[in-house]
Amino acid sequence: MSADARRIHPDLSKVLLDEETLRDRIRELGREISRDYAGRRLMVVGVLKGSVMVLADLLRSLSPDVDAAVDFMAVSSYAGTASTGTIRVLLDLRENPEGRDVLVVEDIVDTGLTLASLTETLRARKPRSLEVCTLLDKPDCRKIPFSPKYVGFKIPNEFVVGFGLDYEERYRQLPYVGVLRTPSNGQ
Ligand code: IMP
DSSP, rough: HHHHHHHHOEEEEEEEHHHHHHHHHHHHHHHHHHHHTSSSEEEEEEEEEEHHHHHHHHHSOOOOSSSEEEEEEEEEEOOOTTTSOOOOEEEEOOOTTTTSSSEEEEESSSSSSHHHHHHHHHHOOOOOOOEEEEEEGGGGOOOOOOOSSSEEEOOOOOOOOBBOBBTBBBBBOOOEEEEEESSSSOO
């Protein structure tokens, strides 16, 4: 990747997780998931749009012994930086998850409301198993108890962007995760 793409964006106060740190941890998650699902048929569900980067890296890290299919969902989330507390399914799965081992891949768990609601929706469709892998977790921000099985990094309560995460659809392309300077953090 070019040095220009790596340059820290002026709207960020700092880089929290650099490319190498992200890559190494996602590889570890891939190994762990490969061990857990070896010999099984896994349905990996990427939650659009934030999960695209972690999903792509995670898929590349899965062992060929995992029989993995990929599907997508999109749900409505934030307007700005405050949780709305409700989700709407904007794009649904193409495949039926009934009887499948489903692994939902998400970018970040904050209040837990999105994934609590999403997993409830999926559980009603009777998958054989249902787990969540999230790149980032802000455990201090929960409004509802929710514990994803696979967590890349626990991070403090700061609004972060990059590596798929956005603020009003911006910054997704940054190859690292950084803390946004304004307006959420007032820095
Ligand atoms: P939750 O329902 O509060 O857990 O929020 C989940 C969704 O909120 C994520 O999928 C993100 O789209 C968004 N979100 C939460 N925190 C952040 C953040 O720090 N940066 C960017 N998006 C965030």
